[in-house]
Amino acid sequence: VVPLLAQAAAEKRMYLPLAAVVAGVVICAYSLGRRLLVHLHPAVGLRRIAGGFLAVTLTGAVVVILGFLTVRRNCDYHSNSMIWHDTVDKLPTNCRAWLNRGTVYLLDGRLDQAISDFTKSIELKGDYAEAYCTRGSTYSLKGDYDTAIGDLTRTIELKPNYAVAHNIRAMAYREKGLHDKEMQDLNKAIELKGDYAIAYNNRAATYAIKGDYEKAWADLKKAQALGHKVNPELL
Secondary structure (H helix, E strand, C coil): CCCCCCCCCCHHHHHHHHHHHHHHHHHHHHHHHHHHHHHHCCCHHHHHHHHHHHHHHHHHHHHHHHHHHHHHHHHHHHCHHHHHHHHHHHCCCCHHHHHHHHHHHHHCCCHHHHHHHHHHHHHHCCCCHHHHHHHHHHHHHCCCHHHHHHHHHHHHHHCCCCHHHHHHHHHHHHHCCCHHHHHHHHHHHHHHCCCCHHHHHHHHHHHHHHCCHHHHHHHHHHHHHCCCCCCHHHC
16 A cells, blocks of 8 residues: 555565465365365364374475575675665666665776666666766766766756755766856855755855955854764865
8 A cells, every 4th residue: 555665675564465475375274174184084183183294294395495595585684785686676667676776886886887877777667867867977086077067957857956966966067177167156055055065165165266265164064963974174
């Protein structure tokens, strides 16, 4: 009834609803087993012996099979990489799975593979702002700032109040020497998210580049107050 979109793994949620299914399976198996035993062993004593043997055998088989499957499934959770590889394999049309596997690649420094996965995510969902933003960030890491700005601009078109996208695009503008546009984006990021410590820190650097050291110092102090680690020599 309620989609669990914010959880990477919600398999545990199946335990409670499966209780009714398991109960039904047990009742059906018991009924069918009784009928089968009546045909095989008309005598009551023999039916009890055969029934006990059959119950123990089937229970053991079920425990072994489900235990094996559980151990095998747990292996998928040994790393972020394994779980998202498995998800992509099983749900190749899931745009979030491609985005998350791409993020794993990004964190591992495998930028080309990350971009490939982000692109696939966008192909599956053309208005996926988060995928455009993360791909833009990856292009920026590769030094392709024009492409990065294009992706981040598309992100902002889809999600105008996305402070992170404004901050990342500002850094791409900085690399291209477009400090006025950089400042506009940082101002917008801070306007959208007043406690955005990294944006304050980045804007401080921009003010310093422009020679406005008083405002740079004020932003550094604000970033520090918000918990951002600031180089003490700059204060």
